Amino acid sequence: MIDAYEEPGTPDARGGWSYLWWLVACQPGRSLAGALLGSVWLTLMAGTPYLMARAVDDGLVPGRMAVLAGWTAAIFLLGAVNAWLSIMRHRTMTRVRMDAYFRTVKVVVGQAVRLGAELPRRADAGEIVTIGVSDVHTIAQALTVVGPGVGAVVVYAVVAGLLLTVSPLLTGVVLLGVPVVALIAGPLARRLQGRETEYRERQSVLTARIGDLAGGLRVLNGLGGKGLFADAFRRDSQHLRAQGYRVGAVASWVQALGMGLPTVFLAVVTWLAARMAARGEITVGQLVSVYGYVAVLVGPVAFFLDMGYQLSRGVVAARRVVRLLRHEPQPDEGTQRPPADPAVLHDPESGVRVRPGRLTALVSADPAEAGAVVDRLGRYTPSDVTWGGVRLDAVPLREVRARILVADNDADLFAGALRDAIGAGPHERGAHDAPHRGAGHCAISHSGAAPADAPRAAPADAHLTQALHTAAADDIVQALPLGLDSELSAQARNLSGGQRQRIRLVRALLTDPEVLLAVEPTSALDALTEALVAERLRTARDGRTTLLTTTSPLVLAHADDVLFLVDGKVAATGTHEGLLDHAPGYRALVARDTEDEEVVR
Numbered sequence: 230m231i232d233a234y235e236e237p238g239t240p241d242a243r244g245g246w247s248y249l250w251w252l253v254a255c256q257p258g259r260s261l262a263g264a265l266l267g268s269v270w271l272t273l274m275a276g277t278p279y280l281m282a283r284a285v286d287d288g289l290v291p292g293r294m295a296v297l298a299g300w301t302a303a304i305f306l307l308g309a310v311n312a313w314l315s316i317m318r319h320r321t322m323t324r325v326r327m328d329a330y331f332r333t334v335k336v337v338v339g340q341a342v343r344l345g346a347e348l349p350r351r352a353d354a355g356e357i358v359t360i361g362v363s364d365v366h367t368i369a370q371a372l373t374v375v376g377p378g379v380g381a382v383v384v385y386a387v388v389a390g391l392l393l394t395v396s397p398l399l400t401g402v403v404l405l406g407v408p409v410v411a412l413i414a415g416p417l418a419r420r421l422q423g424r425e426t427e428y429r430e431r432q433s434v435l436t437a438r439i440g441d442l443a444g445g446l447r448v449l450n451g452l453g454g455k456g457l458f459a460d461a462f463r464r465d466s467q468h469l470r471a472q473g474y475r476v477g478a479v480a481s482w483v484q485a486l487g488m489g490l491p492t493v494f495l496a497v498v499t500w501l502a503a504r505m506a507a508r509g510e511i512t513v514g515q516l517v518s519v520y521g522y523v524a525v526l527v528g529p530v531a532f533f534l535d536m537g538y539q540l541s542r543g544v545v546a547a548r549r550v551v552r553l554l555r556h557e558p559q560p561d562e563g564t565q566r567p568p569a570d571p572a573v574l575h576d577p578e579s580g581v582r583v584r585p586g587r588l589t590a591l592v593s594a595d596p597a598e599a600g601a602v603v604d605r606l607g608r609y610t611p612s613d614v615t616w617g618g619v620r621l622d623a624v625p626l627r628e629v630r631a632r633i634l635v636a637d638n639d640a641d642l643f644a645g646a647l648r649d650a651i652g653a654g655p656h657e658r659g660a661h662d663a664p665h666r667g668a669g670h671c672a673i674s675h676s677g678a679a680p681a682d683a684p685r686a687a688p689a690d691a692h693l694t695q696a697l698h699t700a701a702a703d704d705i706v707q708a709l710p711l712g713l714d715s716e717l718s719a720q721a722r723n724l725s726g727g728q729r730q731r732i733r734l735v736r737a738l739l740t741d742p743e744v745l746l747a748v749e750p751t752s753a754l755d756a757l758t759e760a761l762v763a764e765r766l767r768t769a770r771d772g773r774t775t776l777l778t779t780t781s782p783l784v785l786a787h788a789d790d791v792l793f794l795v796d797g798k799v800a801a802t803g804t805h806e807g808l809l810d811h812a813p814g815y816r817a818l819v820a821r822d823t824e825d826e827e828v829v830r
Contacts, residue, residue: 237335242554245547252329253375260375263325266318267380271529273311275388278521280304286514322376330369333550344558346609351556364546371543374536381529388522395515396505402498413486424476431469491530498523559611561626565619571743571774572617576605580799581792583776588767590788591778594818598797599778603746607635636737638730638749642721648713651736696738699769701762702731726753744774751784763787780819
């Protein structure tokens with residue numbers, strides 16, 4: 230079985246069937262042993278009726294008790310050997326399935342890490358969860374065909390050969406039986422595969438919504454939208470349940486045929502053999518052996534149907550894995566040196582220019598437009614962005630990540646000590662890792678000026694204290710029972726939305742990047758705290774290049790440059806006061822009630 234630290238290999242992503250075959254080919258010895266043990270096990274099961282026929286014809290009918298005892302002992306010995314083979318077959322096939330399970334897990338996790346920032350754009354969270362929770366198990370179960378599946382084919386051929394020594398007619402009936410069963414069950418298997426695919430798609434969507442609900446329950450409750458979201462989720466759940474019933478209806482027919490058709494098959498062959506015995510065409514012992522042979526075939530024939538069912542589900546699951554594996558990260562072909570000193574970041578698509586050493590605010594009525602600009606400036610989507618006149622995609626990615634940090638306002642916060650979340654810096658998007666923002670992105674990254682593969686040292690106490698002060702987060706630390714050593718739950722759900730946002734800002738400030746691109750860093754804060762953070766952030770980042778996306782006048786009042794986007798293009802530039810006077814669209818978007826501003830003052 231694959232070792233925890235062993236490389237899983239390069240998967241065959243040409244299709245679902247190719248991926249399943251790759252899992253078999255990765256463990257050829259174990260797969261061959263499973264096929265051999267399964268074949269011998271089922272073949273020896275067919276040996277019991279043969280021995281029983283000899284015991285009846287050679288011992289019981291002529292009254293030769295010694296011969297009967299000998300054949301009885303042989304039957305006992307054969308049963309004991311077959312029991313041992315069954316145990317070894319089961320152990321081997323369990324290892325085959327577990328290898329496929331963990332190999333698929335490692336492949337999926339490795340692909341997720343390799344895609345990094347592009348993963349949320351290629352696959353939603355629900356799809357990844359469904360693969361990890363359900364599909365890997367289904368794929369592993371499908372590999373059962375390697376052992377009993379091969380054995381069923383072998384024993385079928387062996388029984389047909391044994392029956393040929395008894396009656397060609399019975400042999401013909403047996404050989405025609407499986408094609409008839411396949412013709413009856415085949416359309417159902419194809420229908421099941423289509424229903425299963427649709428069910429998996431709905432399941433992944435609903436799983437993603439469960440994650441969204443868990444992460445935003447407090448906000449939904451505060452806005453009074455929990456009931457509305459619950460109603461929508463209930464409707465989606467009912468649709469998924471209905472689809473599950475449709476899958477179950479087809480699956481129940483497949484499984485019912487798997488039990489019923491072999492029984493009918495057994496009855497037909499036994500009836501024919503009994504009539505032949507009554508006419509004296511075969512002996513009593515041969516009649517017993519025919520019944521035993523066909524009874525043995527009930528298992529393989531039933532397994533043929535179950536094998537089709539398991540393979541149909543396995544291929545559907547494998548296709549989902551393959552779809553994820555086919556995604557490729559943006560190639561890093563940069564060879565040019567980045568600017569030696571702070572330089573202008575320019576996005577030709579939007580017209581945004583971020584001047585070095587200044588605090589720039591990006592304002593848009595559509596947050597997605599501002600987020601798209603930040604993604605291009607941070608090199609998370611293909612673009613023609615330049616950095617000091619050099620195309621950003623021509624600079625090695627590690628150089629970009631070491632100097633430019635994108636800090637999303639809903640960056641992941643992993644469970645653990647608060648000190649680890651903000652001090653070690655492994656979870657902020659920038660230096661070299663993945664984004665994931667809301668419905669499309671999220672910030673997870675290392676950053677700082679160190680090389681992309683170098684560990685970042687914990688910040689000095691003074692630097693940490695300054696970052697906490699700038700983000701107005703020192704009160705959060707003081708309120709927690711163990712301060713910085715207090716435990717955070719997953720996504721820091723034991724903190725409020727505003728507290729989480731300030732913790733994320735602390736984490737971004739601790740990296741002290743040359744260029745900080747922050748997405749809505751104060752959107753969840755109350756007016757008093759937001760004004761405080763805006764003032765302190767201006768001081769802390771003085772002389773450093775900083776871009777903030779925001780529509781808050783409390784933040785905009787501290788910006789050196791304000792860029793107003795309309796339909797993704799820069800429509801006006803200037804200071805906050807200047808744009809209020811000369812840009813009606815800007816004024817309508819950012820102006821707040823006079824009474825609110827007086828409260829802040």
